[in-house]
Amino acid sequence: MSKADNMLSILWLLRSGKRVTAQQLADDLEIHIRTVYRCIDSLCASGAPIISDAGPNGGYRLLGEFVDSPLLFDSEEQKALVHASVFAREAGYPFTDALSRAVDKLKRYTNEEQLERINRHSSGLAVIQTPTDARELELLKRLEEAVARGESLSMDYAKGPELTPSHRVLDPYGIVHWKGIWYVAGFCRLRQEIRSFRVDRIVRLEAADTRFERPAAFSARDFLLHSLLPDSLEAETLVTVRVQGHEHALNELCKHWLFGHALIERGQPGEALFKLGELSLQTYVPYFLLPYGKSLKILEPQILINRMAEVSLEMYKHFEAMQIKSADKKGGRVDMNKFAMYGKLTASPGKRDELVSLLLEASRSLKDMAGCELYIINESVDDPDTIWVTELWSDAEAHAGSLKNEEVLAVIQRARPLIAGAEPVRLRPVGGKGLDL
Template sequence: MSKSSMMLSILWLLKSGRRITAKEIADSLEINIRTVYRYIDSLCASGVPIIADSGHNGGYSLLHDFTEAPLFFEIDEQKALNHAAIYAQESGYPYSEVLNRAISKLNRYTNETQQSLINRHTQGFDVIQPPADPSLEATLQTLEAAVAKGITLFMSYEKGHVNTISERNIDPYGLVHWKNRWYIVGYCHLRDEVRSFRVDRIINLKQTELTFNRPANFSVRSFFLKSLLPDSDAKDTFITVKIQAHPQVIKELSSHWSLWPAFIEGTETEAHFKLKKDIALFYLPYSLLPYGRAIQILEPKEVKEQMVTVIKNLLEHYQKI
């Protein structure tokens, strides 16, 4: 641990409010007691108001009116925080303004040389994503606050495929950012089950007077990922699709957002996917079209036939234009 990190650790120990001895600090940080004395002297020299009391109940403490401790970050840590801020903002993070204030505070503790170095690193780091919808910020903040406080929300939700609006109460368990979209996972009072909802389809959102406790050990991440995976018990509704291609194409297919959850096994030149039958027949062919002759559907036969049908329909469409 660096000197600055060690000094910050000592400062946090002193911030506990109780008097603490040099030996307790040394034991807590696993350092020599003489090193503690040196760091205490350095903190005092930097202007930190440390009180040293001698005697049986003596030790170190901070003045009660000392509320803001200086921050000590290594240059790599500052660089990483700046990069994380850039990534969060491009992803539509709902507290961008607060994040910018935090980064500004962080930069105040850097000298001119350090700031110049950080600027060089941030200027060479970009995240390009589709523009985030600023109108979602208030909704995301309401959802995040309700998750933290355990408040049930009343929600008006638009179903995308039928353009109808339904109303329900939900107990929000957590937010997920997936494929440039935000989702809220929670218990749906209308359906009496845990479900996920697209935030951009929420028309109206209001707090209720109801509260809830999230189930112990519930993982929003695990639930959401599981919803993307095929149900191994529903064998009648799933089929295995086998595709052969160049190793690079197989790698791309295996990491495709709509296929990687369904990947079950493969080799350098072959990949097997377990997909819902309707998805395999009506959506998969369109995902495979951009690869042209670079891929070959080995089985099942019905998927190959559907691929032929899709191509014929496209050919007829453009011949009529």
């Protein structure tokens, strides 16, 4: 047997808790007594707490709780370790080679029956994940080592392929794998604050000549969730969201990483109750709900229903403009058709004047915008809270483009808290006085 096999066998025999002499070990393993001495010296140098008791009834024994340590894993533990290695490898774990060697060692010290069982279970599990390239794996290794050693790194980072990389020194606190992407969270000395960075956007990474102490209570996982999606689960103002739908659709929704954490109860059949931050309902939550289409119905709150209608209309306009442009290329209806819209806005009680002022501000930003031919704000004479907006555009694509303008978006964001309801009416002008088709 190899020296490693002899050392493992000696440890196994010492797990009985009884004192065993060197000669007994040599006889049991059919090796020379000098080989026993060499193996025990190597084990002690490796950290194994082997005690040598002299005198009558003396011999070697293991110290304390080390006797009960799992030198060998049971079948369920072996299966779990092999399955975990599959997940780690597919997620782009940077030390996959070392993990594979560890699994190989695990298989090496099993009998034929155990090995056959391990192989049977490992072949029955697969994970589908976007592969991590070799360059990113090397960056992850370097980041993990720097995190463990408390070493700062000099980093060039680009937010996109077309942007010039920016240079900074980073104190890496931890790496996180989230939704198929690796992130590093740490203290950025350029911005003088804790920030997160995508590892695949790191252009260059080198050791800096400084060290750092990571805050004891810092969690890279919690920081990343808060930085990517703030004001969702721990906002000061949490709003009740009640959703109704088919059971299978609700089951899928409750598995979503955000809605799963925000779930309060699955009360009546076909209903689910969540608690979410109010700001999140106006920003990213509607986009999470869009893929469920008509399978879900939002019962409350009204602000989410209104926002879902706005987002859906924006999506419709976006794809309608694409449809018109595509038809034009194929010789169909040209995209020179005028586009008109009447929008009925209901202001929150007492907020109409403030809302009108914001809309007039928006109209000024449209003054030089290509494609905008008419944008009139009207106050209802009969209803103190109603505003009508009349719009005329050169085509639907021009109108859709206006919704991407930063100034317009900023005004819309400021106006939303003042709006109690919105009813857009889409029109296609056919002619009349003052309208040049």
